Amino acid sequence: MTDEEVVTETGGPGLRERKRQRMYEAVSETAITLFLEKGFEKVPVAEVAAAADISKPTLFRYFPTKEDLVLHRFADHVDEASRVVATRPTKRSPLDALQRHFLDGLERQDPVTGLCDNVHVLAFHRLLYGTPSLVARLYAYQERSEAALGKALSEASGGDALAARLAAGQIIAVQRILALENWRRIDAGETAEAVRPDATTAANRAFGQLRSGLTPYA
Amino acid sequence: MTDEEVVTETGGPGLRERKRQRMYEAVSETAITLFLEKGFEKVPVAEVAAAADISKPTLFRYFPTKEDLVLHRFADHVDEASRVVATRPTKRSPLDALQRHFLDGLERQDPVTGLCDNVHVLAFHRLLYGTPSLVARLYAYQERSEAALGKALSEASGGDALAARLAAGQIIAVQRILALENWRRIDAGETAEAVRPDATTAANRAFGQLRSGLTPYA
């Protein structure tokens, strides 16, 4: 609080906004720490609020629900698939772009691919998948992701919006299941490096299946 | 209560069981009627319990959550896709069986296809899709449906369990989106008969896409 008050340009975020941002992160981090220690359902939001030194109504002014204390991170990923399609090189097909992006995520051990054995990420995933109400809310995010991807695909192909939406549904479902499978194995004790080969071939096969159809079942 | 007590064979369901069944239906029906009148969120479960002449804890012994008062009907459909695959004629492929089943649903105006302009069904669908917490819980049912279908496909093909699960994810997503699209148009005022042709061709194209892949995006 030294030189902050002199900032009055309309351009940058004001004191209030920055304060809010910091509080947002702080509360979420406090909450997740508590949830990891004792389990999501065992920690009342009143306890989170107390630990973060704010009142309960204030907490709910920052986060609409208890679940969002954990899941707001996923809000950033809602547009990911649609962005990948929208910003791909002109000559690259949407599916190619998405496949590359997913494989790239596997290499970087991006948490969203499920292939990540970092202790904290693993603990976080256990928290996530082990709490039904969190999983339920995760589906809401995926629905938005699906809608966004549908729009991007529709624009990319210039064609049928329903067909695009159907394609988006299949793609998001595939990514979800691939990530879940990777996490399942990591959770069972395998290392990311051990799982990586299978994860890679599984992803390639899955995208191949998206491209060429469910021939084994047709 | 005239001749019920004489039934003592271990085979048939006793008085208690039958009473439970009747109560189950009665409570659910009472609840849905109230929800349709005033909206899901505007009716406290206490009011439902009072209207059904039972206490609140009893209500929750019948239904684990408020949402299940509405959604228990879908529990019957959880195994539908997997059953279709498991009980199909030997020479028919899983996808063919599922496609036939879906088209058959369209013809019968089965509510699960979304193509149904019956006043009560339409009102029910509005209640369903217009209530976020109900939609959220619907996804849980679909996840179970997906898992069951995955198992059925895996057994049908005798092959890769993961591939089967991925296929199941794609199929369930497609059916969900087709049904949603049909409902959307019916909700917008079109009759089922008016929508039927589009719904049929859309379904055929969608299953075609499942069989032969997302070629427009690859």
Added chain:
DNA sequence: AGAATAATGTAACCGAGTTAACTTTGTTCC
């Protein structure tokens, strides 16, 4: 500095879901 505005805290409230103690009712075995 001081008025206007936005964020916070307090306290009380609502509704979903649970628990415990106790009564009623269906089942069972003589």
Added chain:
DNA sequence: GGAACAAAGTTAACTCGGTTACATTATTCT
């Protein structure tokens, strides 16, 4: 038919997520 047992029901009180009303405090604007 009636005692004994278990399942289901009621009541009342409780926990917890989330909201509301209102007073208080901080921030911004002039």
